[in-house]
Amino acid sequence: MTDFSSILPDADESADSTDSMVIQEPRLWRDDGWTARVIKNEDDEGWAVEMIKDGEVEPALVGPWTMGRDKKNPKPLDTSAFNTLVKTASEVLRRHEQQLRAILHKEVAIDAATGRINVTLDIVPDEDDPHALLAAEDAFGESLAKVRVSAAFKLNASSAAAWVENGFAKPR
Template sequence: MIVPAPAPVVPEAVAGVRDARQWGEDGWSARVIKSDDAEGWAVEMRRDGESEPALVQPWRMAGDSPEPLGASAFSALLRQASAVLQRQTAQRQAHLHKQVTVRAGDAQWEVTLDIVPDEYDPHALLEAFDESGESAARQKVAADFRLTAAAARAWIESDFRFSEGD
């Protein structure tokens, strides 16, 4: 008999909690924790419901104990954690979306490749846009298709068809 693995434990949201070591509001929580890799303290910022923190960084000491959290510290941590998530999203988007501009025939074309990381059918969508921004062709290709200017130009010049082996 197969027993499903338990879901990851997600810490309880601390919305509205405001004390020296925990602070939560607007779907985020900050928690001061003992640092694993060094003597001292760290603070983690976690979006409510997420199993992993978006940000973990060293936390300031006030004598022998960690400095208490407060509204201004929470706001600064929230800005940092939000910036980290924005960079991760931009990096992921850059990995899944490629774009080249080529001249083919008498026109300039924008060709995009959007990778669809589907668990069962990973693939990519290759699409060409004419100078007016209208989609001229769209084709499903392998997820590992390499979009280069030469490949885009060849695709356009062959009336948006790939020969066998491409």
């Protein structure tokens, strides 16, 4: 009996290759870590396209899709349209990440007796234990202190200065 184990992929490898397999069908394209799927628009008579990043459950982008020449079926996906959709969906994700970072990360610089100090507040949105990390660095990026605080802690110039003046003791 011939042993094919050396040329057959492991189960894990074949699952990975299936996920990253390139598909180029009129209503389904998969490439470069993205899947574009043309779907019936639930809101009206037309069509929509959804862009899903590999590994994600929810689409990053859903938008209207062009009707074909017969005015009944959707226009087929093509390389140019797919590349445009990937670029647009990537931009949507990038903006979402920037917005989330702006919500969860605050930064203030203050002048102290020892020089310029950068104080940051990073909120950890844990469902069971939401909290934040208050940290201070000197002008050279050296860590001066880090404490865990309430996720409701308000970082501003006066709260940062008070924390520094109190020797980096955990704020109440």
